[in-house]
Amino acid sequence: MIEIKLVVNDKPYTLEVEPSERLIDALRNRLGLLGTKEGCGEGECGACTVIMDGKTVNSCLVLAAQANGSVITSIEGVGNRRSPHPVQKAFVEVGAVQCGFCTPGMVLSAKNLLDKNSKPSNEEIGIAMSGNLCRCTGYDKILRAVKIAAEEGKE
Amino acid sequence: MKTSVVGSRVVREDAWGKVFGQTKFPADVNLQGQIYAVVIRSPHPHARVLGINSEQAMSLAGVVAVLTAKDVPNNSHGVLFRDQPVLAEYIRMVGDPVAVVGAETEEIARAAAKLVEVEYQVLPAVFDPEEAMMPDALPLHPTLRPTNVLYHMPIRRGNLQEGWAQADVVIEKEYSTQHVDHAFLQPEAVLAHVDERGHMVVQTATQYAHYDRGEIAHALGLRFSQVQVKTLAVGGAFGGREDISLQIMAALMAWNTLRPVKMENTREESFYSHSKRHPMRMHYKTGATKDGKLVALEAKIIGDAGAYSSWSINVLRKSAVHASGPYVIPNVSIDSYAVFTNNPYSGAMRGFGAAQTVLAYESQMDLLAKEIGISPLEIRLRNLFKVGSITATGQVLTGSVPLDQCLAKIAPYLQRGGVSQ
Incomplete structure (x- = not known):
């Protein structure tokens, strides 16, 4: 077992993890953060996206031990029913949510984009969201929701 | 007719739980004391299982049970026919x-x-x-069908010979x-x-909870009233969650071990x-006059059902019904299998x-148009279904048939070479 220290959603944790344990396993099984979804286990689908030290990563491709010392935001650390993040509000209002399995990863990719670039072009939005697959094929509404969230943030 | 619902935007209430990551999909539910089960699947496309030796697996610390065909009270399930084994x-x-390990x-289950x-x-x-x-091909389901042809749907309309006689162009x-x-x-x-x-x-993501319940009850030899299927959030399906996947195996393991069983x-x-999706081979012969009017269609559609029936009959029936496309053709012979x-x-x-x-009948339309020397749009306008048209199956269309309006809308884009700006 390896001891790691990390900050998840503003809370510090010290965890004992297996050498082969993935970050997604540590988040889901040790911390009970079940909003991080596993769709493929090989970095194709982006359902397990979290923000690690300001970058979006596929948490199925990061070993828990590699996350030692890092600051992580999972979907549980973004907004709530009293005060949703502009991206979450836009996703609901535009109808960018169908089955919802890709949604946490989509929201995190969009949030991370807007944290760094408050006025993204359509192309920049497309690139930022390109690591997240939606099989219900709601891409048009997803991209529109990100655009609306960006415009709302500017006000 | 004006309503307050149709045409208005409604926020889906379940979307909030999804954007906060709170929605429970079946991988997200757990019970105290649960065990994990994994499936051993055949690497061969056609084989008999001569023997299964689970002694070594059972001796691994933490292994609870290895179940095989002999542990299934009624070893079959299926949406149309029960032709699919729970454990083969x-x-x-x-x-x-062929086996399920709890x-x-x-980690222990996968190692075990x-x-x-399996021999x-x-x-x-x-x-x-x-x-x-x-x-002379060996039938894969001899108790269900004497040959491998599970289904044949013939559609006949008009007189095909007369149709060919009227045709100036045949593709x-x-x-x-x-x-x-x-x-x-x-x-x-x-x-x-x-x-x-x-x-x-049984908690799962399914398109068909009441059917799952019946199949679980049948396979385990239980009454319907002893089985409850709870549908959690369904993470996409598109038809792929209409058949049984892990439901019966998990239930069988739980029934045998009296432990909650998780499978992913x-x-x-x-x-x-x-x-x-069914791979299909489609042989199409379509005839039209030099004015671009369709006069005859002969189509043979062979759908690969694969190893089990599932919904193949309904799927190939639909292929046959749609084989002539949204076009009036007076002389038709269609066979789907x-x-x-x-x-x-x-x-x-x-x-x-x-x-x-669609691939077949629309490609035929484009090729006929080219041969006759009219535009792809024109040949469709001359043949499309309108109110009062009779389909290849003899249905008289009386309701909403706005294909002409639809084509009128997209016509400007087609004229630009098919690329919208």
């Missing part, structure tokens, strides 16, 4: 489940699964549906489509347990285990058999 002794496709952790020795007698397999249709072509996987984003998962009433409770497919297991092979089984997927034939 006779293998009809790669991926057929253990204290998923590698220690289960197979490998049989010659058939992968080409036209080969499988030959009268004859062969089209084929491939297997397609739904690849719904959430791989199959299930949590099964025996509750305080002694009832079998990896993406690879998901690809191996659920249905696919669903054929068993040792390929992965085919089932429901978006469009349900209507999608494949």
